[in-house]
Amino acid sequence: MDFKNEKPIYQQIVDYVCERIAAGQWAEEERIPSVRDLATQLQVNPNTVMRAYERLQMSEVIANTRGVGYFVSAGAKQQVTALKRAAFFETALPELFTAMQTLGISWDEVETCYRRQRGE
Structure with missing residues (x-):
């Protein structure tokens, strides 16, 4: 590791x-x-x-x-998922919002990228 x-x-x-x-x-x-x-x-x-x-x-x-x-x-698997979701909303999402604002990225751009990633 x-x-x-x-x-x-x-x-x-x-x-x-x-x-x-x-x-x-x-x-x-x-x-x-x-x-x-x-x-x-x-x-x-x-x-x-x-x-x-x-x-x-x-x-x-x-x-x-x-x-x-x-x-x-x-x-435990359910508990781990709950902990990871909480960490995402507390840490990763605010970091994403800050980066979006700093880089001038719109919600439409994020949605387009998200759909592309999912193969839609």
């Missing part, structure tokens, strides 16, 4: 886990890699993975069963 400087590593790990869940690579109620295993796989400090897992637990995306490990929560 290539980490980017503009976002904390633990947050990038949260995104990594969420992407796996959203893509169906990690199914609901399935065991996920332990903190140490994921830290080794991603070549990061286990404390960083622990922080990401704690954040995911608070969002009810994963759950910890003591002595057994971490599991994808039931309903």
